[in-house]
Amino acid sequence: MDNIQMVDLLGQYQQIEGKINEAVIAAVKDTAYINGPEVKSFAKELAAYCKAGHVVPCANGTDALQIAMMALDLKPGDEVIVPAFTYVATAEVIALLGLKPVFIDVEPDTFNLATDQLEQKLSSRTKAIVPVHLYGQCADMETILKFAKLNKLYVIEDTAQAIAADYTFKNGTVAKAGTMGDIGTTSFFPSKNLGCFGDGGAIFTNNGELAEKLQMIANHGQKVKYHHDIVGVNSRLDTLQAAVLRIKLRELNNYTGNRQQAAQYYDNSFYGLEGIEIPYRNPNSTHVFHQYTLKVKYGRRDELKEYLLRHKIPSMIYYPVPLNLQKAYLHWGSKAGDFPVSEKLSEEVLSLPMHTELTGEQLEYITNTVKSFFA
Numbered sequence: 243m244d245n246i247q248m249v250d251l252l253g254q255y256q257q258i259e260g261k262i263n264e265a266v267i268a269a270v271k272d273t274a275y276i277n278g279p280e281v282k283s284f285a286k287e288l289a290a291y292c293k294a295g296h297v298v299p300c301a302n303g304t305d306a307l308q309i310a311m312m313a314l315d316l317k318p319g320d321e322v323i324v325p326a327f328t329y330v331a332t333a334e335v336i337a338l339l340g341l342k343p344v345f346i347d348v349e350p351d352t353f354n355l356a357t358d359q360l361e362q363k364l365s366s367r368t369k370a371i372v373p374v375h376l377y378g379q380c381a382d383m384e385t386i387l388k389f390a391k392l393n394k395l396y397v398i399e400d401t402a403q404a405i406a407a408d409y410t411f412k413n414g415t416v417a418k419a420g421t422m423g424d425i426g427t428t429s430f431f432p433s434k435n436l437g438c439f440g441d442g443g444a445i446f447t448n449n450g451e452l453a454e455k456l457q458m459i460a461n462h463g464q465k466v467k468y469h470h471d472i473v474g475v476n477s478r479l480d481t482l483q484a485a486v487l488r489i490k491l492r493e494l495n496n497y498t499g500n501r502q503q504a505a506q507y508y509d510n511s512f513y514g515l516e517g518i519e520i521p522y523r524n525p526n527s528t529h530v531f532h533q534y535t536l537k538v539k540y541g542r543r544d545e546l547k548e549y550l551l552r553h554k555i556p557s558m559i560y561y562p563v564p565l566n567l568q569k570a571y572l573h574w575g576s577k578a579g580d581f582p583v584s585e586k587l588s589e590e591v592l593s594l595p596m597h598t599e600l601t602g603e604q605l606e607y608i609t610n611t612v613k614s615f616f617a
């Protein structure tokens with residue numbers, strides 16, 4: 243079978259082509275390319291969707307993390323706890339700001355920050371925790387928020403992979419990913435669950451003062467044009483991208499549903515198959531399946547990846563090296579063996595095609611091919 247892709251951006255666009263074209267042409271003709279009305283409308287609509295107090299749009303998910311840390315006045319040498327098994331952006335901005343990432347291992351089932359190790363990572367310099375809701379499922383926010391409150395730490399949720407996921411607290415309160423900590427950050431990279439046609443990002447907060455500061459930092463530290471009260475950056479969501487995102491936000495529940503259906507198909511097909519483990523579901527969080535990630539046992543992951551490729555099925559390894567073992571971060575003193583779960587996962591994980599346009603035929607072909615590898 244031809245044309246199976248990890249993500250199908252063209253297929254997704256074709257479903258809403260008329261609306262997108264209309265919105266993009268209108269924005270082009272309007273010529274307010276920077277901070278145009280679409281940007282403000284999108285921020286309001288996203289805030290309403292996520293029930294967040296405020297949304298500050300910015301240029302990408304990495305900037306969102308950096309702006310968040312700048313807004314919290316973290317000082318050089320301050321420590322920020324981050325999972326060792328995640329995308330590089332989180333550690334990168336910590337390094338750029340002269341802060342110190344303190345890596346923590348992840349849970350073997352949810353792939354999210356291992357909360358039972360928080361206590362041992364705590365020092366007098368710890369200022370913040372960055373839980374990453376990896377692959378589309380929330381980290382254990384109940385425990386993280388409780389620990390943070392007790393130890394007066396900020397929580398910055400990296401929601402780049404989990405926009406629209408719902409987390410349920412023990413008291414029954416339900417909150418969207420990104421709205422539970424002091425600040426949440428997200429990315430609209432094209433392949434994300436809510437993706438635009440280039441780079442884009444946003445920052446969530448329920449704190450009005452913080453929102454104002456975030457907005458200022460994203461805009462050269464100014465509230466009034468040419469009056470720079472604090473050091474900022476230039477990080478804007480383009481008006482054209484906001485126009486696209488406004489249309490796609492209205493589709494987000496359908497997109498999430500499509501991903502969940504595809505995941506269910508994978509689950510049903512693989513259930514009980516010796517040699518792989520299907521993604522675990524955290525009972526407190528919905529899973530929006532940014533990725534459908536298998537654990538492949540007995541050292542056969544790379545073999546399976548090649549086998550799939552021979553059958554024209556792409557797959558990806560997110561992530562082949564834990565952050566603490568990346569060359570750029572070795573000087574923080576980590577060595578192999580420090581984070582055994584992250585290291586094992588980097589050898590076992592394999593993400594299968596996951597997007598909103600997967601057909602029944604494609605899913606059947608992919609799952610049959612995986613099963614034939616283990617037969």
Ligand SMILES: Cc1ncc(COP(=O)(O)O)c(C=O)c1O
Binds near residue numbers: 400403428
């Ligand atoms: C968990 C996580 N954080 C941050 C980012 C950074 O987002 P961006 O690529 O928009 O800078 C990504 C993007 O892949 C991500 O997956």
